[in-house]
Amino acid sequence: MKTLSDAPSEPSESLLKRRLRRFRGLRRGYYSFLILVTAYLLSFGLPFVMGRQALVVHYDSQWYFPAFRSYFYNTFGIGNRGLYLAKTFEQTDAEGKRVLGQADYAALKKQFAKQDNGNFVLMPLIPFGPNQQSLDQKGNPPYPPSWQHWLGTDDRGRDILVRLAYGFRISISFALVVTGISYMVGIAVGATLGYYGRWVDMLGLRFVEIWGSIPFLYTVIILASLLPRTFGLLAGILATFGWMGITYYIRGEVYRERSKDYVAAAIAVGEGHTSIIFRHILPNSLTPVISFAPFAIVANITSLVALDFLGYGLPPPTPSWGELIGQGKENIRDWHLVVFPLVAMFLTLQLIVFIGEAVREALDPKTYSRLR
Template sequence: MLSAVTRRQFQRFRSLRRAWISLLILVAVYLLSLFSEHLANDRPLLLGYEGRLYFPTLNFYSAQTFGGRHKTEADYLALEQSAAFQEKKGWMIFPPIKSGPYRSFLDQPGNPPHPPSSAHWLGTDDSARDVLARLLYGFRTSMSFALALAALATVLGILAGGIQGYLGGRFDLTAQRLIEIWSALPFLYVVILIGSIYGQTFTVLLVVFAIFQWIGLSYYMRGEFYRLKTMTYTQAAAALGASHGRILFRHILPNALNPVVTILPFTLIGGISSLTALDFLGFGLPPPTPSWGEMLQQGLKYLDAPWLALSSILALFTTLLLAGFVGEGARAAFDPKAHNPNP
């Protein structure tokens, strides 16, 4: 159960319309992006052929299933136009965006990137892939990465800072010096080194980011645990024989989460921005992974194709702006100093 103070803080956050609406928009768009395969795909949602129903977005079907010669996956866009398929009165229902993030539409007139058209609302990139589809999938990748990073960094920051602040003394001083040394390591070089050894996968980049991202939060948690362990109720619990675990998780941690709530949206912003920057520099996720940073790099390369840069810049700007509004609202609602009449 939430305490009365925490409930008031959440109610205060909901009363901040800009922050609350921004949060709802981000959550709604992210939930939609989780079903990107059903929103943007060159595979149909439902296919009818010879009296049977097929679900290509959920299952693999070879070309032989629909009268083809090969065992490879059917090309549904070509199949839809084939005379044999139409003779057997086959039909397909495609997603709203009739294109996946990896398919190249090289049959378009001219050389890619192609400008926006009725078939490709935001045009195509230098590999003739649909920009809108890659934006949608790129949003899912960026948000999933940032959310996972925020969760890992929060857990590590709470553990490190909490243990330091609770134990104090020489342990705290030694740990603090080690953290300062660790934070001085050049992040980009570490990413390049680990990426060259283990590959630039989603998991590898997430781990590398997480082992650096927790440091800032640990400073706040260290101070909170230092302060809260001297409170009367904490000392009373210790005098009554409460274990260290009970004191930490029952009495200190629930009252030390204000910094976590206020920093979390900005950790999200940092995760999205950092991944985009790494992708832009070529040290992020490997191609052909849909990535906003890779689209920005293409926009810089093809200045005569402004739809590449504009679409990715607007998507990134809007996402970071909404997350910033959420962070601003969280800080206003959960920061006790903002509501303390006697600071």
């Protein structure tokens, strides 16, 4: 006769799986995560959707793929220098003279259409690059939205939709890099201070306090005026100031965890300090830090937009939301320069906030309390 104890027991679900299931159950945050991740991954294929380089050129019974390689200016039988270079670089023509140019496959497409001899050019859906000027309309830019430029152009005739899309990729990449560096440094420093304590903690905290007293904006202004502004420089500057908040979180968590029995057991069996910190304590201390990560990404995106708006961000002509917002301020009567950049920024930050709220709810320890 089988007893209740003989019944097969179901395998217990790990805490991580329960948290992931809880996160997927929070529809608003989960769908926001899918939308944001999908948009970010697709942004790396933007040159195939928005760009001035042709995808395919069929000329003289041969196929060319300018999206993947460069061609000399005389490849397609028309001697207009500079029309058919896939990049801006110097070449030498048949006479040995230096030629500097940039591709204009839209002009080549029109030329083939006039000839009507079977040659054709396949352009991206939106045939404009992020830094390409379109000055073929009446009047001076900025131009309002039209069938040619769906969201209009900026004050230099560049397509706003294209610059917003490329600016999205740059903003998210910048925020992820800064957040990643800040977290690595902050977690390492905070874990060291919290685990060793005593004079290590005392001296380390004094260093953090002194470093935190350095004015961030003045530092950026000074470095931006002395050094060439690049993606790496700005990311490094923000990361050097962004790790301190994470340090305080991790220090407090490690202080709490190191007094527990599993840490004493690890010490008793002879494990090293590094192993105890990174294999035992940190996995149990990262919950508040992970919950804070989406909001840190929001803060870093906002910081980049603010620096670009003030003129101390990424160098022109880099596609930038802050630069577009600055143009909106200078051209306040051109409503599309004000509305579209702010809407793009609002929607992106709102998606990240929804993700942050869902992560915080999924990691809430009270959800999995034994009392419930």
